[in-house]
Amino acid sequence: METLVYIALFAPFVGSLFAALFGMSERRIFVGVIGSSLIGLSFIASAILAYNLYLTGTVIQVTMMDWIHAGDFNVEFGFVIDQISVTMMTVVTLVSTVVHIYAIGYMDHDKSFNRFFSYLSAFVFSMMILVMSDNFLGLFIGWEGVGVCSWLLVGFWYHKPDQDRKDNPSISPSWAANEAFIMNRIADLGMLIGIFILYWNTGSLKYDEVFAQLPYLSDSVLVGAAIALFIGAMGKSAQFPLHTWLTDAMEGPTPVSALIHAATMVTAGVFLVIRSNPLYSMDAVSGVSFFIASLGTFVAFYAASMALVERDLKRIIAYSTLSQLGYMFAAVGLGAYWIALFHLAAHAFFKALLFLGGGNVMHAMHDELDLFKMGALRKKMRGTWIYMTVASIALAGLPPLAGFWSKDAIIETAFNEHTYILWIVLVITAGMTAFYSFRQVFLSFHGEDRHTALGFDPHEMYKFVLVAMSPLAVLAVITGWFMGTYKAFIYNIGTTVQYDMSEHTHHLATYLGLLVIFVALSGIAYAYIKYGQTGDKAWKRSEKVENGFFYKLLINQYYIPKFYEEFITKPYMMISEVLWKKVDLKIVDATVDNIAKFLYVSGDKTRSMQTGNLSNYLNWMAVGAVLLLLIAAISAMIA
């Protein structure tokens, strides 16, 4: 079993190093094939581990080696395979495998093909460390590793020039990559502080040991640690107010968006909170948990509202990711950790499928993402259309697809906890989700043909790519059916992840579910009426709507990026400039320069002593001896 753990962990690493060997050379198809197979191997190992855990229920804990030994501070490179990590491992490696195969087709024409695979596999390796580590420090290493890989991959097309914010809200890939990285640094500071607080008070970084100590800690320590760790989670999972980087990260290649910015990395924040569930389910931190739930609900609604008017295909999907992350945080905040984890898995499948479908469209439309320039694509891209529709139904939350079961459970949780405001907002958001996801489907695949007039000639993606996507489509349909099995599986881990609805809620469950379905269906129906029809009733752009206050507010993302630019970036720039010109140049640099100048000038002046004449040297020696005598005499007198 231990071997399987190492295979699951290191196969992606080997793949990354292998691809890196060919990083500078031209496209080699076998690099992609071998990279994909190694990730596939990692998936098989993870799946066997998951199955074994399901059968025997024994948690595997391995220690690879001692890592840091300094005084009392001991950290080991240890990994734990329990119900939580094995879920993440399986999901991550499965989606990664599909995305790797997909990328062979998608990155076909890119001259940095090999480099891309190197980064992508490195990302999977970091993500595996993140989810498998049995201590906070290992998690942090993985956390930073995925951050670096995300930076590399968002800025993959770094040669693209900066554009004005009006033409392209994310300016350029390198700008977006830096934004993502810097925003995550802010959050990571919070997380690091959280880890410090825990270590300071428990003397360990290992999950088991830290959580065993929790009951003996004071309330303020618990609250501080919970808040600080959640700040880290907010950055990685792009929760308000650190959310702007996620939509801008769509500048990266689409497989990256599917893998990193939808299915895996952005869920790391949710994973962190689920992993620390003994901390977040303490009574002392119930306030923090409720805040997490409220923030999650707010983000779910907030992101969905921006998706309502967005024209960019990938940005719509990015908003929906944000919104679904909000749902997950709502669930963890309310204590339903296993439901959040289940939604995380289901979401990974259908969201990756949605993104990859979006990538097909983008590929067919020669990187055009404006929905207003598409329409009626289903005739030319039948396979992609089916995938996108399946994924959108799953996202909208209609039974029997995956999204329904997990999202409905979250909404039910909000009802069960008597937090009715959250419940109402989540139900409304479900309707908005259905609307915007089908608005996107109808605008791109149905309605009037708008792309031919603009000179586009879309073509379907390669066959093998469509075949490779099929596991995701199947999982997007069936995952929800195994919710009961999964519940039994994860309940083994401990009492803190267990969450059951009350008798009262259970009684009403059918009605609650029907309400959600009704809301979602009306969203879809409205989207169809507005965008799906052809002929006279076909959708047309309307000046009046687009100049309206709410449209402007939403399309500009509530002016938050603008606000950040005006009130954070620009003042920071000004302060930096002052510090550079006044402090750095005039004080720091000047000091160093003057020391050098003094040595240079004094050397130049005293050079004339070197006459080569022994007599002069002797004179100088005498002067020196007299000086030393004087100094000795003076110091003797002072003493």
Add this chain to the structure above:
Amino acid sequence: MIGLSHYLIVSAIIFSIGLVGVLRRRNLLMLFFATEVMLNAVNIAFAAISHYYNDLTGQMFAFFIIAIAASEVAVGLGILIVLYKKHGSLDLDDLASMRG
């Protein structure tokens, strides 16, 4: 009565004469003489102080200095002869080959 201070004054005067010689003379041979004068000035001081304290260490030191000075002169004079053969002069102003 001739006391310690007299010896020391003599020693200091001879040392100063030697020092002035070292500083002012241009001929290497004369420089040698000047250093010998300084060494012997120190020897006088050693011997005098040793006598004053009734401690033989100072006088032993004086002997050591005489011995070392003798060997130093032997080596130094050898070098001087070689230098003279090479340059035809022992004037320091003519020997300035290490100008920086």
